[in-house]
Amino acid sequence: MKVLKVLLTLLALSYHSFAQSPVAAEIYISENNYEEAKNEIDKAILVEKKALEPKTWLIRGNVYSTISQLNLDKFKDLNCLETAFDAYQKAISLDKPDGKFAKSANLEREKLWVPFINSGIVLYQAKKYDLAIINFDKASLIKPKDTLAFTLIATSGIALGNDEGAKYFINTTRKLNNELNYPKKVQNYVLMLRLANEKLKDENLFLDLLNEAKLVFPDDSEIISQEINFYLSKNRSEELIKILTEKLTKDPQNANYLFMLGSLYDLKKEKDKAIEFYQKALAIDPNNFDANYNSGANFYNRGVEAQNEATQMKNEEYKVKGAAKKEQAKQFLMKSLTFFEKCYSINNTDTQLKNILKDNYIFLKMPEKAALIK
Secondary structure (H helix, E strand, O other), X not given: OHHHHHHHHHHHHHHHHHHOOHHHXXXXXXXXXXXXXXXXXXXXXXXXXXXXXXXXXXXXXXXXXXXXXXXXXXXXXXXXXXXXXXXHHHHHHHOXXXXXXXXXXXXXXXXXXXXXXXXXXXXXXXXXXXXXXXXXXXXXXXXXXXXXXXXXXXXXXXXXXXXXXXXXXXXXXXXXXXXXXXXXXXXXXXXXXXXXXXXXXXXXXXXXXXXXXXXXXXXXXXXXXXXXHHHHHOOOHHHHHHHHHHHHHHOOOOHHHHHHHHHHHHHOOOXXXXXXXXXXXXXXXXXXHHHHHHHHXXXXXXXXXXXXXXXXXXXXXXXXXXXXXXXXXXXHHHHHHHHHHHHHHHOOOOHHHHHHHHHHHHHOOOHHHHHHOO
16 A cells, blocks of 8 residues: 555656646646646746747747637736747747747747737727737738738827827838838828928938938929928028929929929018019919919018008108009009919819908909909
């Protein structure tokens, strides 16, 4: 009987030893005993010898990957997907590149791509954009040549709304464009330029992005507008005038460049010079709404200024100069009508334009025309 007792004790000790190994965790998983599987593998990685074995980390990845699919409340705060991912990464790093555990870990890690994408989408819909980015980022590491995860990171970055989100959007969009051959889009470049200039206030980044954008979309009006806004925000209008003038030597029929130069001279209060460039733009593109509108505004503002000057004259000065100044105001306003009416024929829904036209007609004593503006 003593011999039997000793054998039973040895068997118990043997089982206890086995229960502390990664293999025990695998057994528990096969028996759907997930909590014990987790406990065993968590203990195993604390044992120095076991922690250096790729098999340990492969099993840990399998345990946590399995648990992540269960949606059980007791495991919901464990970040099981991330733990599984990190465990597979560890297994790969500890094994030879062509080792069996590294190969298995790679295969199992690929299976996490869909769960990471789905988890990220759920978090995005819950407006937890920072956590969504973490999940999409893990997915991008699993399939670095796939564009979906990067697109979702970029989208989440914008939704995040802070500087960090802006950087996520810019970095991932550039990666998509330059490394993954994702179709380049004007709107993405425009948004990146705005974020770099207005949110991050990073001049070097902006200029870098601008050079990229101009290589792909050299004549796009939105890109040019961002360039102009940048130089204007830095009070570098002279530099911008030089840039546009150089562009015109290569492309003298570019109505956008001519319009932009007109706008710059308008800002510099060089009204006649501005009109000169607006007229050149309209000679090429008569239906250019912006060039027509700015021409009208140029004359309208001059008319209002002249009228205000006449109104503010003292009696003696008004007797000498008042009538001429008021006639000058009238002529400017009449000129503005030509361009504003053209704008109205192009787009009759612009509220600001309609208000200006009505006021102008009323001031110039054209009530019938004012009544036609609805």
